[in-house]
Amino acid sequence: xxxxxxxxxxxxxxxxxxxxxxxxxxxxxxxxxxxxxxxxxxxxxxxxxxxxxxxxxxxxxxxxxxxxxxxxxxxxxxxxxxxxxxxxxxxxxxxxxxxxxxxxxxxxxxxxxxxxxxxxxxxxxxxxxxxxxxxxxxxxxxxxxxxxxxxxxxxxxxxxxxxxxxxxxxxxxxxxxxxxxxxxxxxxxxxxxxxxxxxxxxxxxxxxxxxxxxxxxxxxxxxxxxxxxxxxxxxxxxxxxxxxxxxxxxxxxxxxxxxxxxxxxxxxxxxx
Amino acid sequence: xxxxxxxxxxxxxxxxxxxxxxxxxxxxxxxxxxxxxxxxxxxxxxxxxxxxxxxxxxxxxxxxxxxxxxxxxxxxxxxxxxxxxxxxxxxxxxxxxxxxxxxxxxxxxxxxxxxxxxxxxxxxxxxxxxxxxxxxxxxxxxxxxxxxxxxxxxxxxxxxxxxxxxxxxxxxxxxxxxxxxxxxxxxxxxxxxxxxxxxxxxxxxxxxxxxxxxxxxxxxxxxxxxxxxxxxxxxxxxxxxxxxxxxxxxxxxxxxxxxxxxxxxxxxxxxxxxxxxxxxxxxxxxxxxxxxxxxxxxxxxxxxxxxxxxxxxxxxxxxxxxxxxxxxxxxxxxxxxxxxxxxxxxxxxxxxx
Numbered sequence: 209x210x211x212x213x214x215x216x217x218x219x220x221x222x223x224x225x226x227x228x229x230x231x232x233x234x235x236x237x238x239x240x241x242x243x244x245x246x247x248x249x250x251x252x253x254x255x256x257x258x259x260x261x262x263x264x265x266x267x268x269x270x271x272x273x274x275x276x277x278x279x280x281x282x283x284x285x286x287x288x289x290x291x292x293x294x295x296x297x298x299x300x301x302x303x304x305x306x307x308x309x310x311x312x313x314x315x316x317x318x319x320x321x322x323x324x325x326x327x328x329x330x331x332x333x334x335x336x337x338x339x340x341x342x343x344x345x346x347x348x349x350x351x352x353x354x355x356x357x358x359x360x361x362x363x364x365x366x367x368x369x370x371x372x373x374x375x376x377x378x379x380x381x382x383x384x385x386x387x388x389x390x391x392x393x394x395x396x397x398x399x400x401x402x403x404x405x406x407x408x409x410x411x412x413x414x415x416x417x418x419x420x421x422x423x424x425x426x427x428x429x430x431x432x433x434x435x436x437x438x439x440x441x442x443x444x445x446x447x448x449x450x451x452x453x454x455x456x457x458x459x460x461x462x463x464x465x466x467x468x469x470x471x472x473x474x475x476x477x478x479x480x
Numbered sequence: 481x482x483x484x485x486x487x488x489x490x491x492x493x494x495x496x497x498x499x500x501x502x503x504x505x506x507x508x509x510x511x512x513x514x515x516x517x518x519x520x521x522x523x524x525x526x527x528x529x530x531x532x533x534x535x536x537x538x539x540x541x542x543x544x545x546x547x548x549x550x551x552x553x554x555x556x557x558x559x560x561x562x563x564x565x566x567x568x569x570x571x572x573x574x575x576x577x578x579x580x581x582x583x584x585x586x587x588x589x590x591x592x593x594x595x596x597x598x599x600x601x602x603x604x605x606x607x608x609x610x611x612x613x614x615x616x617x618x619x620x621x622x623x624x625x626x627x628x629x630x631x632x633x634x635x636x637x638x639x640x641x642x643x644x645x646x647x648x649x650x651x652x653x654x655x656x657x658x659x660x661x662x663x664x665x666x667x668x669x670x671x672x673x674x675x676x677x678x679x680x681x682x683x684x685x686x687x688x689x690x691x692x693x694x695x696x697x698x699x700x701x702x703x704x705x706x707x708x709x710x711x712x713x714x715x716x717x718x719x720x721x722x723x724x725x726x727x728x729x730x731x732x733x734x735x736x737x738x739x740x741x742x743x744x745x746x747x748x749x750x751x752x753x754x755x756x757x758x759x760x761x762x763x764x765x766x767x768x769x770x771x772x773x774x775x776x777x778x779x780x781x782x783x784x785x786x787x788x789x790x791x792x793x794x795x796x797x798x799x800x801x802x803x804x805x806x807x808x809x810x811x812x813x814x815x816x817x818x819x820x821x822x823x824x825x826x827x828x829x830x831x832x833x
Contacts, residue, residue, distance in 0.1 A: 374562060375564055377527065377564075378558070378566075379552075381525060381556065382552075382629055384577070384578070385552050386552075388581050397568060
């Protein structure tokens with residue numbers, strides 16, 4: 209595929225379609241411009257270095273990195289298994305593990321609290337053993353993994369399914385064991401979708417609010433991540449909230465750019 | 481001892497095949513789509529497990545009751561339509577892949593890979609990436625990659641089918657040199673008579689999941705016994721019953737006289753003749769030539785400088801005739817028209833069935 213030399217603009221479409229299309233564009237971009245207009249740019253460095261801001265930034269960074277690593281450690285294997293399985297069981301599992309992606313986060317948080325909270329089905333026995341997960345940093349990570357891991361699973365599974373198993377078959381006939389094939393063929397070929405899936409997972413974890421506040425609470429330095437801090441400050445100190453929001457907007461823009469770059473890279477490599 | 485011995489059933493695919501391949505022999509599996517040719521390849525390669533029976537390679541059972549040697553331990557190379565080069569590796573790394581997977585050191589594997597790439601004429605592409613080479617080059621590299629593992633058997637599943645017609649002959653002659661020329665044992669699935677003739681020593685004709693006939697290519701092509709092989713070779717085949725030492729009667733009642741290639745006996749027999757030896761008449765020929773068949777024209781299609789006319793007898797069996805374009809226009813030969821096909825007895829070969 210080569211890109212067209214002259215950029216097309218709504219090729220072959222009726223002109224009136226530009227009106228709702230422009231409306232949609234404005235609706236999605238004006239609020240971001242609104243924030244940019246209100247951000248006290250000169251004070252941003254100072255606002256971001258207050259103790260509570262630094263705590264929230266550090267906590268968010270730590271928990272999101274850990275959540276993304278956990279999603280890679282267990283979500284990636286799940287994606288591989290699902291992509292190479294058919295039948296009813298695989299279908300049921302696929303449906304169940306994608307539910308958290310569309311569930312209202314507050315419901316996810318409630319489910320985690322009911323299960324892992326002090327009197328929960330699993331939380332009670334853990335509590336007896338002296339392990340308390342509710343309202344801890346661990347709970348923050350659990351909430352993030354719960355809502356964000358399905359993004360990695362679906363991204364990688366979809367990519368693996370559409371690429372087929374021809375390359376793995378070729379590797380096996382050349383004498384490569386399943387483990388060698390996974391390491392030297394499957395994962396390298398999947399690298400772009402693993403990267404974009406991880407970026408989506410990280411971004412979703414970073415924005416996590418509802419499940420976190422329900423399951424982990426809002427304790428500075430322990431469970432109060434960036435979105436929680438922004439919510440808390442939105443009326444108390446709007447300038448600080450805006451400065452923190454700016455951080456999330458920048459990360460979101462980077463995520464979109466990274467995933468877009470990887471998917472274009474995949475297309476370019478597939479089609480000579 | 482057979483290099484490959486397949487006596488196996490796969491119920492889901494209606495396959496019940498028996499095939500033995502002698503060491504150093506290339507066997508072409510031919511037959512209509514769905515006949516089970518690729519399934520036989522998958523049984524041997526290990527991608528498919530039989531429901532019953534066994535698959536043996538070099539005398540050892542690789543698939544059978546409670547035995548299934550996994551694909552990667554069979555040391556059987558597979559080449560299919562798609563070259564399936566690994567995009568994230570260089571061409572040299574692709575060719576070295578099988579050796580690296582077996583634990584051969586990188587330097588040694590790459591040296592062997594380079595020799596294999598040189599042998600297929602792609603030595604200078606060693607540093608390129610898979611998406612930078614042409615389709616023909618990719619298939620050459622796939623051949624080098626497969627042969628670098630010193631396979632005990634090569635499975636070829638229509639290896640030329642996806643190639644441009646301008647490229648296929650070169651790859652065909654490369655395969656001929658590297659597979660048949662080097663005395664390797666191989667199974668080849670093909671729809672192309674030229675492939676079967678040039679690449680294979682033996683032909684196994686499959687239909688509906690069974691191997692109907694197997695034997696030296698020359699024998700089977702000289703005496704095609706199924707419509708598929710006849711189509712493959714391009715001769716007309718008519719089935720009937722022997723009514724004398726040199727004549728058969730068709731189901732339509734027509735008599736066909738010819739030259740018996742084998743003693744006919746008194747049972748089922750086949751008449752075989754080339755489309756080029758058939759003349760077309762628009763009126764019942766006078767002087768009663770010994771073979772004339774009344775057919776309805778069902779097709780007219782150009783074949784190079786000639787036109788191939790296909791006609792149908794009253795029982796639906798088909799006969800083809802080659803004639804010049806001018807003749808077909810002058811005579812007004814169009815589908816639906818009734819014509820008489822005439823063929824000299826000396827041009828008809830008769831076989832017992």
